[in-house]
Structures are given as structure tokens and as C-alpha cells.
Amino acid sequence: MLHRARPPPHSNITKAELKALKNLKDDHERVIMKADKGNCFVVMDKTDYDTKMEALLVDRDTYHPVDKSPFSKIEKEINNRLLDLKRQNKIDELTYRKLRSTDRSPPAIRGSIKHHKPGFPLRPIVSSIGSALYNTSKFLSEILSPIQNHNGYSVLKSSQFAKEVANMEIADDEVMVSFDVVSLFTAIRVNKACEYIRGKLNNDNTLRSRTFLSTDDIISLLDFTLSNNYFVYNNCIYKQIHGCAMGSPVSPIVANLCMEVIEDLAISTSPVPPRVWKRYVDDSFVIIKKDAVTSFHDTLNACDPKISFTIELENNGQI
Numbered sequence: 001m002l003h004r005a006r007p008p009p010h011s012n013i014t015k016a017e018l019k020a021l022k023n024l025k026d027d028h029e030r031v032i033m034k035a036d037k038g039n040c041f042v043v044m045d046k047t048d049y050d051t052k053m054e055a056l057l058v059d060r061d062t063y064h065p066v067d068k069s070p071f072s073k074i075e076k077e078i079n080n081r082l083l084d085l086k087r088q089n090k091i092d093e094l095t096y097r098k099l100r101s102t103d104r105s106p107p108a109i110r111g112s113i114k115h116h117k118p119g120f121p122l123r124p125i126v127s128s129i130g131s132a133l134y135n136t137s138k139f140l141s142e143i144l145s146p147i148q149n150h151n152g153y154s155v156l157k158s159s160q161f162a163k164e165v166a167n168m169e170i171a172d173d174e175v176m177v178s179f180d181v182v183s184l185f186t187a188i189r190v191n192k193a194c195e196y197i198r199g200k201l202n203n204d205n206t207l208r209s210r211t212f213l214s215t216d217d218i219i220s221l222l223d224f225t226l227s228n229n230y231f232v233y234n235n236c237i238y239k240q241i242h243g244c245a246m247g248s249p250v251s252p253i254v255a256n257l258c259m260e261v262i263e264d265l266a267i268s269t270s271p272v273p274p275r276v277w278k279r280y281v282d283d284s285f286v287i288i289k290k291d292a293v294t295s296f297h298d299t300l301n302a303c304d305p306k307i308s309f310t311i312e313l314e315n316n317g318q319i
Contacts, residue, residue, distance in 0.1 A: 024043065028046070029045065029046050029047075030043055030044065030045060030046060031043070031044045031045075031046050031049040033110070033111070033112060033113060034112065035112070035113055035114075035115045036112045036113060036114045036115070036116075036123050037114070037115075037116055038115070038116070040115075042113045042115055044113070049111065049122075050234075052111060052113075052120075052121070052122045053109075053111050053122060053233065056111065056122060056124055057109075057233060057238060061241070062186050062240060062241055062242070062243070063238045063239070063240055063241065064238065064239050064241055065236060065237070065238055066230065066237040066238060066239050067237075069106075069237060070228070070230050070237075070239075071104055071106050071131075071132065071230065072104075074104075074132050074133065074228050074230070075101045075104045075132035077224070078101060078132055078133060078136060078224065079100050079101060081220075081221065081224065082096055082099050082100055082136070083096070083100075085213070085217065089212070090211075090212045090213050090214075090217060091212070091213070095139075098135060098139075099135045099136050099139055100135075101131075101132035101133075101135070103130075104130070104131055104132040105130040105131060106131060106230070106231065106232045106237070107126050107127060107128040107131045107230065107231040107232070107245070107247070108126070108127050108231055108232050108233065109124055109125070109126045109127075109231045109232070109233045109238070110124075110125055110127065111123065111124060111125070112125055123246065124186070124246065125246045125247045126229070126231045126240070126245035126246065126247040126248065127247050128245065128247055128248050128249075133224075133225050133228060133248075134248075134249070136221060136225055137225050137248045137249045137250040137251075138249040138250070140218065140221060140222055140225065140249075140250045141249040141250040141253050142210075143207075143210055143211050143213070143218060144197065144201075144218075144222075144250065144253045144254070144257070145253055146204075146206060146210065147197075147200045147201065147204050147207075147257070148253055148256050148257050148260065149256070149260075151260055151263070151264055153260070153263055153267075153277050153278060153279050154256065154260070154279055154280070155278050155279060155280045156280075158280075161278060161280070161285070164278065165276075165278070165285065168276065168287065170287055173289055173290055173291075174275065174287050174288065174289055174290065175287070175288065175289075175290045175293065175313060175314055176285070176286070176287055176313075176314035176317075176319045177274075177286040177287075177288055177293055177311060177312065177313055177314070177319070178283065178284055178285060178286065178311070178312040178319055179284045179286060179297065179300055179309040179310070179311055180282060180283050180284065180309065180310050180312065181259070181282035181307055181308070181309055181310075182307075182308050182309070182310060183243075184255055184259070184281070184282040184307065185243055185244045185245070185246045185251060185255055186240065186242070186243035186244075187242075187243055187306045187307045187308070188242070188243045188244050188254065188255060188258055188306070188307070189242055189243075189304075189306050190223060190226045190227055190242060190243075190244075191223075192258070192304065192306075193226065193244070193254050193257070193258050194219050194222055194223050194226075196257060196258055196261045197218075197219065197222065197254070197257055198215060198219050200257060201215045201218060201219075202215055222250070222254075225248070225250065226244055226250075226251075226254065229243075229244070229245045229248075231245070242306075252281070255281065255282070256281065258304075258307075259279065259281070259282065262300070262303045262304055262307060263277065263279065263284075265303050266296070266299045266300045266303055269299060270292075270295070270296050270299045271292075271295065272288070272289050272291075272292035272295065272296065273288075273296070274286045274287060274288040274296065275287050275288065275289075276288075285319070293311070293313070297309065297311050
């Protein structure tokens with residue numbers, strides 16, 4: 001750790017630069033955030049940031065303002081559910097105390113700027129750390145994590161992807177394509193996600209080694225956690241009507257499992273499936289016959305009416 005180094009390392013910035021950074025930090029008319037992609041930070045005027053956030057939250061198909069705070073009720077309900085599971089000896093005393101909410105803080109939404117996209121839109125991220133459902137969400141993520149990434153299509157990190165595609169050749173009648181999901185997290189239907197995950201849990205022979213909870217118990221907790229997606233912005237309370245909150249520990253796993261079901265269905269039912277399909281969360285790298293691109297795109301979009309895919313074709317051998 002740098003702060004423990006003896007002697008401490010010399011600063012690699014000038015006094016003027018350090019002063020400028022301090023002034024920027026103290027400037028309440030600016031917002032500093034980490035960019036959505038890439039190892040960089042973005043500085044925005046706060047008015048511009050607020051305008052972009054309000055443009056997101058005005059979407060009544062996704063977000064709905066709430067007059068009365070639901071947070072006390074949510075805390076009471078999750079604690080009652082956990083107590084009931086403890087009484088049935090499905091979770092032990094230590095787990096119960098770890099998951100039980102005693103000092104909730106409401107989730108808060110923030111935007112992470114997509115500096116690589118036209119117009120620099122924001123990706124909504126709901127920080128649920130310290131909320132009534134955070135510990136349960138984390139607990140569910142530990143139970144569900146082992147049932148994902150078994151179909152051979154998921155890529156866990158860029159180095160793995162680089163190795164897998166390094167020596168791939170593309171025939172003259174093939175093309176590289178990327179099919180990307182439009183706003184995956186907010187597009188997921190909670191009831192369909194729970195249905196997909198129930199099926200995967202029923203086929204998981206290792207579940208009993210991780211928990212005493214039944215599939216019904218897990219799905220009940222998951223449905224409650226995903227369905228009570230409330231957050232605060234500028235002292236106003238909103239509910240995300242459908243989808244998963246990016247920022248909740250279990251959401252990336254739910255999104256990945258939903259994508260696995262969709263890609264399995266599309267690839268198994270397509271008359272001419274891709275020769276190569278590699279996916280990282282909602283971004284895919286595909287090699288497919290040129291004359292099958294449109295039909296496969298249609299097949300993907302037919303799998304779930306709420307989840308739609310955009311398409312990007314290679315340009316000069318790059319994508």
C-alpha cells in the first residue's frame with residue numbers, strides 16, 4: 001500500500017497539478033466519475049449530469065416515482081422471511097445474523113458515462129451497499145454463481161478471449177458480427193428470470209453442497225430481492241418497474257443466466273447457427289455465414305420480446 005511505504009514514494013505530479021486536483025475536488029459545480037469503459041475518469045458540469053440523469057428517470061416504462069417510502073416495510077419483510085428460514089433450520093444462526101438488516105440505508109442511483117457512445121449517455125447504476133436487501137442479494141449470488149458459464153459460450157476475461165480467437169480463420173463466405181443487447185439489465189423480466197433460474201437449479205446436482213435452501217426458497221428470496229428495486233435520487237424515491245439493478249450483487253449473475261438461456265435457444269433453433277459465438281455479459285463476438293446474419297438476428301430477437309439485440313458488422317476486417 002502506497003500510504004504505508006517507507007519512505008513514501010515521490011509524487012509524480014507537480015504542485016500546480018495537485019492544487020488543480022484539489023480545487024476540482026472541492027468544486028461542487030462539477031461531477032467526477034469513472035467512465036463506463038476504459039481506465040479513465042470524466043469531469044462533467046453538474047447541471048449537464050443532472051439533465052442526463054433526469055432524462056433517464058423520466059422513462060415511465062422503466063422508472064416510477066413513489067410518494068411513500070417503502071424501505072421500512074422492505075426491511076421488516078426480508079427479516080421476517082429470514083427468521084422463518086432460521087426456524088426451519090434452513091439457515092443457521094450465524095447466517096441469519098449476517099443477512100438480517102438492522103440499519104438500512106436506501107439504495108441510491110448514479111450514472112456512469114458512456115464516453116465511447118454518441119451523445120455520451122449515462123449507464124444507470126444503483127448502489128445498494130448498506131441497503132436492507134444487499135446482504136441477501138450477495139448471499140444469493142454465492143448460491144447462483146456456480147450454475148452459470150457451463151454452455152461454453154461465456155468469456156470471463158479479455159485474455160481468455162484473445163487466446164480463443166488468436167488463430168481463428170474466417171472463410172470467404174463468413175463474416176464477423178457483434179450482437180449486443182439494448183439495456184440488458186433493465187430489459188430483464190423478473191418472472192421470466194426466476195423461471196429460467198428455477199430450471200437451472202432443478203438440474204444442479206451440487207446445490208445441496210452449498211445450501212439447505214430448497215429451490216422454492218431460493219426463487220422466493222430472489223423474486224423478492226429483484227422485485228423491490230427502489231432507490232433515491234435528489235431526495236426523490238423511484239421504483240424500477242422491471243429488470244435488475246446494475247449495482248446489486250446478484251444482478252450480473254441473473255443477467256448472465258438469462259443470456260445463457262437466450263443464446264442456447266437461438267443457437268439450437270437457428271437453421272444456420274454461428275460457427276463461433278463468444279459472449280461477455282451482453283456483448284458478443286460472432287463468426288457466421290454472410291447470408292445467415294439477418295435470419296439469426298431475427299431468431300435472437302424472437303427469443304424474448306423484452307430483450308432486443310443490435311447488430312454491428314465488421315469493417316475492414318475489424319469489429
